[in-house]
Amino acid sequence: MIEALPEVRSLHPGVRLLLAGDGACRNELESLAKRLGQSEVVLFPGFVNDVARVYDALDAFVFPSEFEGLGTALQSAMAAGLPSISTKRGALAEVVDHERTALVVEPDAKEFASAMVRLIADANLRRVLGALGRREVQERFSAVRMVENTLEVYELVLKKQQAA
Numbered sequence: 001m002i003e004a005l006p007e008v009r010s011l012h013p014g015v016r017l018l019l020a021g022d023g024a025c026r027n028e029l030e031s032l033a034k035r036l037g038q039s040e041v042v043l044f045p046g047f048v049n050d051v052a053r054v055y056d057a058l059d060a061f062v063f064p065s066e067f068e069g070l071g072t073a074l075q076s077a078m079a080a081g082l083p084s085i086s087t088k089r090g091a092l093a094e095v096v097d098h099e100r101t102a103l104v105v106e107p108d109a110k111e112f113a114s115a116m117v118r119l120i121a122d123a124n125l126r127r128v129l130g131a132l133g134r135r136e137v138q139e140r141f142s143a144v145r146m147v148e149n150t151l152e153v154y155e156l157v158l159k160k161q162q163a164a
Contacts, residue, residue, distance in 0.1 A: 001064050002029060003109035005038045008116045020054050022047040055080040060119050066107045071095050075141050078133035083126040085115045101133045
């Protein structure tokens with residue numbers, strides 16, 4: 001995402017990137033932002049207790065993960081109605097559907113830049129992705145749905161045991 005910023009900001013100079021969290025890569029990411037001349041527009045607030053406030057401050061959510069188990073940050077952003085850009089790496093292929101619930105790209109700066117520019121330029125696309133992404137998470141990944149799915153698995157296992 002940081003590598004995509006120069007291209008995005010050449011067309012949309014007001015763009016800012018907020019990278020919440022305090023992981024092991026933070027120093028490397030701060031150095032990259034500085035090296036690319038983007039340190040003034042990449043915000044590193046560190047660990048955030050109230051993630052909902054962060055989502056409220058965003059216009060869109062970009063999730064550049066190359067390996068992801070569940071993608072809870074992405075799901076939370078989608079549940080908040082944020083239009084999203086993601087990869088389909090790991091289990092994310094089960095969460096996002098290109099052009100319907102998110103824009104899906106390969107983890108590449110040029111692809112992220114293109115998707116970000118597209119999202120910035122198209123208010124209708126932002127609206128549709130935000131609404132359909134929210135609905136997808138509510139229907140497929142809500143706590144109630146996850147409990148239902150877990151119960152279905154237990155019932156299936158019990159039926160197989162009884163049949164054996």
